Amino acid sequence: MRTLTHHELLKxxxxxxxxxxxxxxxxxxCIDLLKDLNFDIDVVDIGNGRKNILAKRGKGDTAILFYGHLDTVGVVNSEEWNTDPFKLTQKGNNYYGLGVSDMKSGISSFLTALKNFPGYIKILLSVDEENISEGAWTVLEKKPEFFKDVNxxxxxxxxxxxxxxxxxNGRVGRRVFEVTVAGKAAHLFNQSEGIDSINKLTGxxxxxxxxxxSLFESKYSRIQIRKISGESVGMSVPALATCEIEVLLGFGDTEKSVLEKLxxxxxxxxxxxxxxxxxxxxxxxxxxxPFKEMIEEIIEKRIGKKVEYVYRSSVGDENVLATLGIPVIxxxxxxxNEHTNNEYLEIKSFDQLNKMQEEFLSNLTKL
Structure with missing residues (x-):
């Protein structure tokens, strides 16, 4: 496995x-791969063989940690996929396959970039990121010492x-609120005597x-209705309806402030x-x-453009890791097409990222 290229590993x-x-x-x-690369392995299993992998190699006062999540979302609209989701397929300048962008290409890039790095390095490969980040939270709870020398x-x-x-270099937060609307049941024949909870919820x-x-201060905050439930019992005016509201919170907005406005x-x-x-x-x-100038210089040299920093309107395990107070980029x-059919990866970007990460690690050995 040590000889795999980033393309072969992605496949x-x-x-x-x-x-x-x-x-x-x-x-x-991945455990077998990392062992072949002479990493020391620790595992945090959240049940049913769902293993978070904590790997380290080398010695030093501080370590850089590369992170990736091993899970993917399910196959969405399988009939609309033009290729087999579980086969890496090249069409023109792109690769297609489930998880090819989110985020098996990223994992393939850094695992091959660091295989010959002689310095002190750590890796976290988590599970359940596409769900409720149970893997990352469990690792932080059970293995906090793993991160103490990570900078x-x-x-x-x-x-x-x-x-x-x-x-x-930043992400929004997230909350989900449950909304319950009570109406008043009545026979549909006497509809005017009831209060239609579904109609009230719709309003x-x-x-x-x-x-x-008007609900938010931050331009990065978002809101959507993610689930609706309600029905008539028999030939009756519906007496109960519920929905769930998903909120992404940028700085300046809080759970309390949004709840008050709702x-x-x-x-x-x-x-x-x-x-x-x-x-x-x-x-x-x-x-x-750390190493901000070095990373910016590598990107500008390889891509030909200055670095642009993005504050992302989505959440992930990075939010969990950020609670450690360690910088996360x-x-x-x-x-x-992440999280939908025909997910794809621009092959050129894959090669460029791998070269940039190799150069970054090579530069670290010269410090």
């Missing part, structure tokens, strides 16, 4: 179905519509979208934070980080 990773919660096979594959975390998630000269949801801009839309509606197994994610931003490939 093997795409061929492994790692739709969460089925990450066991890809975890075992920079590099996540190789895709650029997500940005160019290859972009680095993500509330329309106002949420109409007032979206309650002002209709005080008769009950709104509460939805319970979940892991903590909700808060926003982060790192304006400075996202430095990845360029592709598209």
């Amino acid at each position: 093997k990773l795409v061929e492994i179905n790692s739709v969460y919660p089925n990450e066991e096979e890809i975890s075992n594959f 920079l975390i590099i996540a190789s998630e895709p650029t997500m519509n940005a160019q290859l000269n972009s680095l993500t 509330f949801m329309s106002k949420v979208y109409d007032l979206e801009k 309650n002002q839309i209709d005080e008769s509606v009950q709104i509460r934070l939805k319970d979940r197994k892991t903590p909700y994610l808060d926003p982060y931003l790192f304006k400075d980080y 996202t430095w990845g490939t360029k592709g598209g």
